[in-house]
Amino acid sequence: MTDSPLPPGSRIAIAGASGMIGSALTRSLTSDGHEVIRLVRHAPRAKNEVQWDPDAQRIDAAGLVGCAAVVNLAGAGVASRRWTEAYKRKIRDSRVLGTATLAEAVASLEEPPGVFVNGSAIGFYGDTGGRAVDESAPPGDGFLPALCVEWEEAAGAAQEAGIRTVFPRTGLVVAGKGGAWGKLFPLFKAGFGGRMGDGRQYWSFVSLHDEVAAIRHLMETVSLSGPVNLTAPDPLTNREITEAMGHVLHRPTLFTTPAPLLRLALGEMSSDILGSQRVLPTRLLESGFTFAFPSIESALRAALT
Template sequence: MSDSPLPPGSRIAIAGASGLIGSALARSLASDGHEVVRLVRRAPRAKDEVQWDPEAQRIDAAGLIGCAAVVNLAGAGVASRRWTEAYKRKIRDSRVLGTATLAEAVASLDEPPRVFVNGSAIGFYGDTGERAVDESAPPGDGFLPSLCVEWEEATGAAQEAGIRTAFARTGLVVARKGGAWGKLFPLFKAGVGGRMGDGRQYWSFVSLHDEVAAIRHIIDTETLSGPVNVTAPDPLTNREITEAMGRVLNRPTLFTTPAPLLRLALGDMAGDILGSQRVLPTRLVESGFTFAFPSIEGALRAALG
């Protein structure tokens, strides 16, 4: 139920188009007849590519001319490796500097895009325990909340230029390859999966299908700007998700990973896995969005489809 969907043939730029979400979004848009422009860090090899260097804050802004929407999903993988101080800086710079570069580029255009959708994460809220939060909640404490605050603030140039700007605060994306579940599925299929820590921490998940549909809904819905949580409407605990994984894959889930072992193996990143985030998609639901896979079992089966 969108205000004014983009007409077929609209030009849409995506930064991070080779990633899990970006590649799925690009396929979805192209299948509906839209022209997808991919931002790449190397020399362009095709007419649908535009070169940029987010850390150096360089971009060929001319390549964005005529875009009805710009979607920024670029950034170094948060769970790709252990969080050393150097890698934390890379995570931050790839997002904050890249976002500022894109925001300034779209603001400089004579005819800017009608919407700028910037990636963000439910890490904004920090550890919420058993307390449910929505977009009205303040940021939490720690590395990820402070990163998300800077990441969203880096869109300032686009907002000042009057471009509708939304922050897609994404949860844990359920997909067969990539993201958290790309690591979980092989373990559970092998019968060595299980709960993490005491299993009472809430995980706010979303199917890859609904993630893409939500971003497209944000693009099309004129009333959506600012933070928009992209999570399924019923967050579950790690223990409940572990049980669902066992049912869907028909495997035992007897193994547990003690919290001290996770902290030893992952360092600071363990706090994100052991922390609890019970996040609700209030603004998405109120704007008329319908989830295709609201339950964890549906999301898991869709990923394995």
């Protein structure tokens, strides 16, 4: 359900089009006849590529002319490596500088896009324990909440220019390849899966299919702006998700990874695994969005097909 579907052939720019979510979104849009403009760091090799350098805050803004929407999903992987101070700086700069660059570029256009969709994450809320939170909750404490606040604030130029700006705060994306489940599936398939820590921490997940559908919903629903949580309606604990993984894959889930071992192996990044985030998609549901794979079992089966 949308307020204003994009007409076929709409021009849509995507930063981060080669990533897990970006590539799935690109496939979805092109299959419906839209023209996807990919923002790339190298010299353009095709007519649908526009060069940008988010680190230097440079972009060929002329390449964004005529875009009905601009989507920013670019950023260094949060779980790609241990959080050294240098890598935390890279995580931050890749998001904040890139967002500022794009926001200023779209704001400078004589005819700006109708919507700027700028990625964010449920890391905004920090560790919520067993308490359910939605978009009305304040930011939490720590590196990820501070990052998300700065990330969203970096889009200020677009908002000040009157461009509808939406922040999809994405949860843990259930996909066959990439993201958290890209690492979990091989372990569970081999019979080495199990809960992490005490297993009582909430994981707010979303299927890749619903993630893409929700982003498209944000693009086309003119009543939506600001933060919107992209998570399935019923977040589950790590223990419950572990049981579902075992059931779907027909594998035992006897192994456990003690919290102290995770902290030793992953350092500060372990807080993202051991922390509890019970996040609800209140605004998404209120706007009429319907999940295709709302349960963890349906999301897992969709990822494996």
